[in-house]
Amino acid sequence: MSEIKVNLGEHSYVITIGAGVLSRVGDIVASSCKHTAAAIVTNPTVARHYAAKVTASINAAGIRSETIIVPAGERFKTLRTIAKIYDALVDMKMDRCGVIVALGGGVIGDMSGFAAATYMRGIDFVQVPTTLLAQVDASVGGKTGVDLPQGKNLVGAFHQPRAVVMDTLTLDTLPSRELRCGLAEVVKHGIIYDREFLEFLDDNASGLLAGQHDLLERAVYRSVEIKRDVVEIDERESGLRAILNYGHTVGHAIEALSGYGKFRHGEALSVGMVTEALIAEDIGVAQSQTASKIANVLAKMRLPVNLDDVFNAQDIVRAIEVDKKTLGSSIRMALPVALGECKVVPDIDRQTIASAVERHKSLRYQG
Numbered sequence: 001m002s003e004i005k006v007n008l009g010e011h012s013y014v015i016t017i018g019a020g021v022l023s024r025v026g027d028i029v030a031s032s033c034k035h036t037a038a039a040i041v042t043n044p045t046v047a048r049h050y051a052a053k054v055t056a057s058i059n060a061a062g063i064r065s066e067t068i069i070v071p072a073g074e075r076f077k078t079l080r081t082i083a084k085i086y087d088a089l090v091d092m093k094m095d096r097c098g099v100i101v102a103l104g105g106g107v108i109g110d111m112s113g114f115a116a117a118t119y120m121r122g123i124d125f126v127q128v129p130t131t132l133l134a135q136v137d138a139s140v141g142g143k144t145g146v147d148l149p150q151g152k153n154l155v156g157a158f159h160q161p162r163a164v165v166m167d168t169l170t171l172d173t174l175p176s177r178e179l180r181c182g183l184a185e186v187v188k189h190g191i192i193y194d195r196e197f198l199e200f201l202d203d204n205a206s207g208l209l210a211g212q213h214d215l216l217e218r219a220v221y222r223s224v225e226i227k228r229d230v231v232e233i234d235e236r237e238s239g240l241r242a243i244l245n246y247g248h249t250v251g252h253a254i255e256a257l258s259g260y261g262k263f264r265h266g267e268a269l270s271v272g273m274v275t276e277a278l279i280a281e282d283i284g285v286a287q288s289q290t291a292s293k294i295a296n297v298l299a300k301m302r303l304p305v306n307l308d309d310v311f312n313a314q315d316i317v318r319a320i321e322v323d324k325k326t327l328g329s330s331i332r333m334a335l336p337v338a339l340g341e342c343k344v345v346p347d348i349d350r351q352t353i354a355s356a357v358e359r360h361k362s363l364r365y366q367g
Contacts, residue, residue, distance in 0.1 A: 002221060006140070006228050008235055011160040015140065015224055019213065022128070022167040025054050025101070026061030029126050032162035035099040038065040039089055041112040042103040043072035046130055049173050054103055054128065065101075066092045070111065074260040077107045077147050079155065085115045099124040099162065105131035105178075106138030106265065110153070113144030117159035127161045130170040132182025132216070133266055136189070136223035139164050141231045141241075147260065151322045152252045158236055166224075168217050176209070181266025183208060183301040184247075186219050188273060189226045191294060192243045195340025197222050198297065205300035243342040246334040247273030250357075253319035257311060263304075270303035274365070278356040280335035285345060290336055295365040305365045313354035313361075320353065 001018030016028065029038060038058050042051055051067050058065045068088045070081050089098070102112030102125060109127050116125035127139035145156020171179065183201075186208075190198030200218075201208065207215045227244065234241035251272030255263055263271075277291035295305040320331055330347045337343050 004221070004224055004228055006160075007232050008160060011142070011235075013161055013163050015164040015166065015228070017166045017168065017217070017221055017224065019169045019217070020167060021165055022050060022053055022170070023057055025126070025128055025165050026057035026059070026063065028163050028165055029058060029099060029101065030061040030063060032126065033099070033124055034097065035063055035124065036097040037092065037094055038063050038099050038101050039092060039094060040065055040067045040101045040103050041070065041085060041108060041115070042067065043070055043108060045072055046104040046108070050103060050130060050170065054101065058101070063099075070108070072107070074107055074147065074255070074265065077111055079146055082111060082115055082118075082146055085111065086119060089115070089119055094119070094123070096120045096123055099126060101126050101128055102139075102161075103128045103130065104134070105129065106134045109134055109138045110144055110156070111146060113142070113159050113161070114146055114156055117144055117157040122159070124162045125159070127164040129164070129166055131174055131178055132171055132220070133178070133185050134182075135166045135168075135220050136182060137185040137227065139166070140224055140227045141244075142235070151256050151319065154322070160235075166220060168213060168220060171211060171216055177264065179209070179211065180302050181264045183219075184266035184270045184273075184298065184303055186223050187297055187301060188244075188246055188269065189223045190297075191273065191336055191339060192246050192334065192342035193226045193230070193340065194222070195338075197226075198339055202297050202300060205297075209302060239344075242332070242344045243334045246336065246342055247276055249320055249323060249331070249333050250275045250316065250353075252323055253316045254311065256319050257315055267304050270298045270301075270305060271307055273298065274305050275307060275356055275360045276333055277336055278360055279333065279348065279352060280337070282352055282356055282359075283335075283345070283348070285335050285343065286337055290338070292365065293339060294336070299365060306363070307357065307360040309361055311357070311361070313357040316357050317350050317353050
């Protein structure tokens with residue numbers, strides 16, 4: 001078991017990582033604050049595997065708990081689902097000393113955190129991520145939110161968890177597609193921050209895809225370290241933290257245009273990272289072949305790297321224009337300078353984006 005502390009003053013918390021730490025959730029919840037009750041928010045699939053264990057742990061710590069089941073999938077990350085969570089919290093007579101425990105992937109974490117940030121003007125929550133993507137990204141940093149039909153995470157709040165508990169054994173029940181999606185975020189961390197880590201991922205792609213525990217635990221730990229380092233410097237994304245958005249500007253557009261169904265987040269992110277690397281090449285931020293090198297690593301993780309012809313360049317630009325990373329009329333993007341280094345470019349020309357989209361559609365990277 002390992003611990004990583006996120007130092008954010010009064011909002012500091014500890015991330016616990018290891019095999020079998022799910023049984024410690026109750027003790028961690030109890031030690032994080034004096035809680036009267038816990039609402040475990042999860043989906044049917046995760047509940048079947050882990051709800052009983054987490055409930056038993058919380059009850060053993062002397063905290064009353066109830067489980068709130070919400071539908072699985074990005075398309076249910078809506079204000080309507082949040083309203084159902086509010087109703088359940090009221091029904092269980094949750095007060096301001098209560099805590100929400102987010103048990104599941106990134107969608108569960110985002111919604112649970114937003115419900116916690118807004119119910120009674122804010123109550124505690126604890127992240128218990130059970131997917132690789134949630135462990136390495138969504139559960140760390142305090143971003144919460146829901147989607148609108150126009151785009152992802154357009155309604156949300158910064159609300160730091162009281163604690164994060166990452167049991168790497170939960171990755172054993174993860175479908176291979178979801179494991180690959182998580183690896184997209186892991187690779188992203190290497191691209192933007194740590195070339196040596198990226199090389200480790202490239203060298204160990206087959207073992208990571210096979211679910212080797214030692215490799216996955218190392219990937220989770222280093223990814224969390226990287227995100228922790230960035231968040232401690234820039235909690236509210238006013239500067240450095242924006243580099244964590246690499247690939248997400250185009251990736252979110254792909255998700256929105258495909259109706260949050262065809263592409264998982266990690267798959268859209270993978271394609272988006274290649275498109276945005278092409279933009280970096282086109283404006284002289286990155287050297288030529290940077291996109292090709294990035295695509296090669298992602299393809300080793302069996303992630304999509306080519307952009308379907310079905311996507312129209314102008315539609316992607318319009319989707320980007322309503323993204324929350326767009327400021328006024330300016331489209332800003334986190335772009336790779338080299339492998340292991342990234343910078344935020346504040347004003348990307350729309351035609352440059354459209355041209356890169358068209359160029360990406362014409363290329364066919366091989367895995």
